[in-house]
Amino acid sequence: MSAPPTTDTKTLILDAAEILFVEKGFEGASLRSVVAKADVNIAAVHYHFGSKESLIQAVLARRLEPINRERLERLAILRKDTPKGELQLEDVLRALFEPAFRMAGSGAPGSNDIVRLIGRIFSEPSHSLQLFLRDRFREVFDNFTSAFREILTDLPDLDFYWRIHFMLGAMCHTLCDRERPVLLSGGVCDVESQDEVLEQLVAFVAGGLRAQSTGKKRLS
Amino acid sequence: MSAPPTTDTKTLILDAAEILFVEKGFEGASLRSVVAKADVNIAAVHYHFGSKESLIQAVLARRLEPINRERLERLAILRKDTPKGELQLEDVLRALFEPAFRMAGSGAPGSNDIVRLIGRIFSEPSHSLQLFLRDRFREVFDNFTSAFREILTDLPDLDFYWRIHFMLGAMCHTLCDRERPVLLSGGVCDVESQDEVLEQLVAFVAGGLRAQSTGKKRLS
DNA sequence: GTCTATAGAACGATAGAC
DNA sequence: GTCTATCGTTCTATAGAC
Numbered sequence: 001m002s003a004p005p006t007t008d009t010k011t012l013i014l015d016a017a018e019i020l021f022v023e024k025g026f027e028g029a030s031l032r033s034v035v036a037k038a039d040v041n042i043a044a045v046h047y048h049f050g051s052k053e054s055l056i057q058a059v060l061a062r063r064l065e066p067i068n069r070e071r072l073e074r075l076a077i078l079r080k081d082t083p084k085g086e087l088q089l090e091d092v093l094r095a096l097f098e099p100a101f102r103m104a105g106s107g108a109p110g111s112n113d114i115v116r117l118i119g120r121i122f123s124e125p126s127h128s129l130q131l132f133l134r135d136r137f138r139e140v141f142d143n144f145t146s147a148f149r150e151i152l153t154d155l156p157d158l159d160f161y162w163r164i165h166f167m168l169g170a171m172c173h174t175l176c177d178r179e180r181p182v183l184l185s186g187g188v189c190d191v192e193s194q195d196e197v198l199e200q201l202v203a204f205v206a207g208g209l210r211a212q213s214t215g216k217k218r219l220s
Numbered sequence: 221m222s223a224p225p226t227t228d229t230k231t232l233i234l235d236a237a238e239i240l241f242v243e244k245g246f247e248g249a250s251l252r253s254v255v256a257k258a259d260v261n262i263a264a265v266h267y268h269f270g271s272k273e274s275l276i277q278a279v280l281a282r283r284l285e286p287i288n289r290e291r292l293e294r295l296a297i298l299r300k301d302t303p304k305g306e307l308q309l310e311d312v313l314r315a316l317f318e319p320a321f322r323m324a325g326s327g328a329p330g331s332n333d334i335v336r337l338i339g340r341i342f343s344e345p346s347h348s349l350q351l352f353l354r355d356r357f358r359e360v361f362d363n364f365t366s367a368f369r370e371i372l373t374d375l376p377d378l379d380f381y382w383r384i385h386f387m388l389g390a391m392c393h394t395l396c397d398r399e400r401p402v403l404l405s406g407g408v409c410d411v412e413s414q415d416e417v418l419e420q421l422v423a424f425v426a427g428g429l430r431a432q433s434t435g436k437k438r439l440s
Numbered sequence: 441g442t443c444t445a446t447a448g449a450a451c452g453a454t455a456g457a458c
Numbered sequence: 459g460t461c462t463a464t465c466g467t468t469c470t471a472t473a474g475a476c
Contacts (some may be wrong), residue, residue: 009441024347027247041443046471048441103296104334123340123396125245137461138360141400161405162420166390170428173389184361200382204428208390211427229459250451261461266453318473443476451468458461 010048012038015110017059022113024126026056055201057132060121063103068140070085070183072101075143089209093202096140100175101201105194112178117178122168133187152209159213174201223372232258235330237279242333246276246344277352280341282394283323283334288360296362305309305370309429312367313422316360320395323419325414339396342388369389372429379433387425 007015016038020029031052035042049055056120074095104115121133126186145164174181174197181189181197190196228233236258240249249273255262269275294315298307324335341353365384372380394401394417401409401417410416 023345025245025247027245028345031471032469042470043444043472044442052470062423067376074405112307120343120345120376122393123343125243125248126339145404157405157408158416159410159420159423161401162417163424165401165409166394166421166424169390169393170386171389173342174386177385181381181385183367184340184384185377188377189381189385196378197382199434200379203431203434204383204386207431208424208428211423214423252450252452262452263454263462264460272452443465443474445473445475447470447472449469449471452466454465455461455463456461458459 009038009040009044012040012044013048013055014059014062017055017114018063018110018117021059021116022055025120026126031055053128056129060117060132061136063118064136065169067099067103067118068136071096071140072143074099075147079147081169087147087151089148089151089206090202092144092151093205094198096144097171097198097201100171101194101198104175104178105192115175116178119172119174122172148209154213155209156213156215163209166208170205172207222412229258229260229264232260233265233268233275234279236284237275237338238283238330239333241276241279242337244345246349248261251275272417273348278348278409280337281353281356282358284336287319287323287338288356291360292363294319299367307367307371309368309371309426310422312364312371313417313425316364317391317418317421321390321414321418324395324398327411337400339392339394342392368429374433375429376433376435386428390421390425390428 007215013034017029017034018027020033020037023029024033031045032042034055035045042217047053049058075092078091083093100115100118103111105111109113121129148164149160152163156161178191194204232424233254237249237254240253243249244253251265252262254275255265256282263276265272269278278405298311300307300313302311320335320338323331325331341349368384371382372383375383397409402411
């Protein structure tokens with residue numbers, strides 16, 4: 001309640017950069033376009049962040065940190081409230097997806113943009129960014145992979161890891177593009193409804209994860 | 221047999237641009253880096269392609285055209301060889317996926333790179349590129365959507381279109397990143413085996429498409 | 441912490457000779 | 459069809475005054 005209503009330069013820069021990175025990509029958006037939108041001086045970016053790459057990481061970290069923390073918290077709560085060996089696949093999927101998708105419906109400024117950015121980060125070609133993300137996601141990945149492994153006990157390792165990969169693909173693609181489902185479906189899909197997209201994604205991915213194994217490595 | 225063994229400038233530029241676009245992204249790769257790699261003059265790019273944007277479209281069109289043509293051919297053959305109403309989901313999925321994934325195993329120079337580029341195009345922020353792609357994919361999308369609709373007769377429209385979207389996400393993400401499955405699985409997944417990834421993807425997507433409807437719109 | 445000014449390099453694009 | 463030369467712009471980054 002005592003937080004000052006004025007927004008400091010650092011936040012102004014982060015907000016502007018976030019929107020422009022979504023619209024133009026990390027390479028396509030220049031620092032100059034960022035400071036123009038934020039209405040601050042170009043030198044302020046280097047003072048507060050040091051370089052464009054550090055700004056990119058700061059933009060991502062600001063959003064990813066609370067999302068990934070909530071994911072881990074929700075998984076921990078699930079584990080606490082569930083008897084050993086009775087984790088439900090759909091519950092774990094919701095714990096993983098919902099923190100990211102909910103942000104799009106939060107109404108916060110730029111919140112509808114940032115999910116698109118989060119969906120796109122895994123397909124960014126920059127090596128340094130990929131290393132940065134690997135660190136940021138390691139804990140979430142390890143914990144959720146363990147949970148899924150406990151549930152999908154009958155699945156061979158080969159099938160299991162491929163399907164984890166496909167699941168991430170469906171999630172990222174859906175975060176990334178909020179318009180295509182509406183266009184392709186002629187308006188049937190409602191991208192404004194976070195519950196709709198979440199439940200649809202959970203149903204699809206759960207079906208994919210539970211599909212019968214191809215069994216290629218089970219002939220031995 | 222009478223094709224000259226020398227590679228013309230236009231092809232040299234396309235080959236170099238393709239690889240650099242994969243490594244650095246469309247914005248991150250400059251025309252100057254392209255001509256340096258192709259060992260041609262900077263002016264040659266503008267002579268042959270007119271602009272960087274036209275070069276990007278030419279790079280994509282060269283690979284997408286044969287892939288999408290093969291997709292349509294395979295679907296047409298499937299329809300011809302299958303009695304009405306008996307199309308198999310897995311067969312249609314293979315007709316859609318295989319032409320793209322096979323390219324990675326073709327051994328042709330740069331073929332392992334271009335699939336990553338194809339996987340990434342849908343998450344590119346450029347509006348003009350999205351319009352270009354919409355045109356290039358319309359026929360494939362319409363034909364395959366019809367085929368899927370004939371097979372998944374029990375699925376409400378809402379679920380159907382969402383799942384088409386999720387399917388594209390799993391496909392693009394898998395094309396895009398040829399390394400992550402190997403890393404995440406500790407070497408269990410073999411990204412060199414095109415058959416393995418194809419069959420795994422078909423099994424996952426088929427399971428997702430066939431999952432029970434969430435039924436939210438079936439209460440009426 | 442914010443500003444002006446500018447360095448120093450890279451960018452896409454073009455003109456015109458050959 | 460390919461070249462050199464260069465235009466005009468934009469880029470990231472920094473130095474130094476306030």
